[in-house]
Amino acid sequence: MAGEWILMVTAQTPTNIAVIKYWGKRDESLILPVNDSISVTLDPEHLCTTTTVAVSPSFEQDRMWLNGKEISLSGGRFQSCLREIRARATDVENKEKGIKISKKDWEKLHVHISSFNNFPTAAGLASSAAGFACLVFSLAKLMNVKEDHSQLSAIARQGSGSACRSLYGGFVKWIMGKEENGSDSLAVQLADEKHWGELVIIIAVVSSRQKETSSTSGMRESVETSLLLQHRAKEVVPKRTVKMEEAIQNRDFASFAGLTCADSNQFHAVCLDTCPPIFYMNDTSHRIISCVEKWNRSEEAPQVAYTFDAGPNAVLIARNRKAASLLLQRLLYYFPPNADTDMNSYVLGDKSILKDAG
Numbered sequence: 001m002a003g004e005w006i007l008m009v010t011a012q013t014p015t016n017i018a019v020i021k022y023w024g025k026r027d028e029s030l031i032l033p034v035n036d037s038i039s040v041t042l043d044p045e046h047l048c049t050t051t052t053v054a055v056s057p058s059f060e061q062d063r064m065w066l067n068g069k070e071i072s073l074s075g076g077r078f079q080s081c082l083r084e085i086r087a088r089a090t091d092v093e094n095k096e097k098g099i100k101i102s103k104k105d106w107e108k109l110h111v112h113i114s115s116f117n118n119f120p121t122a123a124g125l126a127s128s129a130a131g132f133a134c135l136v137f138s139l140a141k142l143m144n145v146k147e148d149h150s151q152l153s154a155i156a157r158q159g160s161g162s163a164c165r166s167l168y169g170g171f172v173k174w175i176m177g178k179e180e181n182g183s184d185s186l187a188v189q190l191a192d193e194k195h196w197g198e199l200v201i202i203i204a205v206v207s208s209r210q211k212e213t214s215s216t217s218g219m220r221e222s223v224e225t226s227l228l229l230q231h232r233a234k235e236v237v238p239k240r241t242v243k244m245e246e247a248i249q250n251r252d253f254a255s256f257a258g259l260t261c262a263d264s265n266q267f268h269a270v271c272l273d274t275c276p277p278i279f280y281m282n283d284t285s286h287r288i289i290s291c292v293e294k295w296n297r298s299e300e301a302p303q304v305a306y307t308f309d310a311g312p313n314a315v316l317i318a319r320n321r322k323a324a325s326l327l328l329q330r331l332l333y334y335f336p337p338n339a340d341t342d343m344n345s346y347v348l349g350d351k352s353i354l355k356d357a358g
């Protein structure tokens with residue numbers, strides 16, 4: 001492995017949006033959740049992270065840049081992901097460049113990581129999900145890790161819980177698992193990206209400002225203070241995930257929309273039940289909910305589902321292209337860009353596949 005060389009891998013990973021939310025950890029350091037969650041992975045064209053990882057004997061330490069700015073890798077989460085991937089590294093041979101790296105060499109070699117998001121970081125658009133999934137996926141490629149996507153998801157989970165679901169496209173379930181060491185807390189694909197092709201996802205960016213309360217600290221406070229969270233995790237989510245899986249398998253939009261909206265609303269109710277209360281949605285978010293609810297009730301069947309993560313931005317899932325175009329018309333009419341609402345952009349997305357751009 002001696003000499004002057006550099007080996008690089010680039011990968012692209014989309015973000016995912018939970019339709020049954022993860023909110024609360026039973027183990028903070030291993031990132032083990034208090035309930036199962038289900039998400040849909042977006043099209044990588046619209047909301048994704050692109051990460052390039054490089055290794056060279058000339059690198060003196062592990063370093064990382066996010067959107068062009070160097071960030072510290074000293075955090076426990078980065079270190080967990082790097083450690084877990086390094087432990088699984090295998091021999092790599094690149095005949096073209098005359099490079100041979102043995103399993104043992106990986107312990108001494110340092111990596112440089114450069115990551116770009118094509119959407120606002122930490123504004124409730126699940127940037128950490130795409131980020132850690134892409135980090136783990138690209139490092140695994142670089143180090144020739146043989147683990148499958150589910151096993152890699154258990155590593156990405158240690159970077160950020162929701163990241164484990166971005167290792168797959170389509171509909172994905174994060175199984176909370178029972179083991180204390182977290183070995184069975186991983187993601188599985190429920191249905192691939194082609195399964196429900198009619199759905200169209202529109203993200204209404206109400207605000208791209210960074211959120212005040214991070215998901216990590218918000219959910220910690222909810223676990224410590226919210227009784228509703230205990231009820232939700234034990235009584236509500238187990239039944240709801242079964243129904244959601246059925247709705248997805250049967251492409252039953254009415255049931256899917258009902259469950260998605262109810263789960264988003266309950267998650268935000270848990271935030272309100274937290275002491276001190278956490279407000280992620282704002283007036284514009286509430287107006288979007290009313291607008292969708294009224295429209296759905298005026299039709300024979302629901303046309304659109306809404307869900308909000310730890311921020312005010314609305315993720316709207318339309319049953320088909322016709323409903324999506326009607327939805328866009330309504331959004332533009334009720335929330336004209338640059339009017340007194342601070343909402344000024346709409347991002348369109350479909351479901352996605354994980355792309356290996358390396």
Ligand code: DP6
Nearest residue numbers: 018021022160161162215216309310
């Ligand atoms: C509201 O995965 O960002 O988006 O595990 O502490 O990194 P950490 O939290 P994170 O939380 C996501 C919360 C959510 C719901 C979800 O994606 O399921």
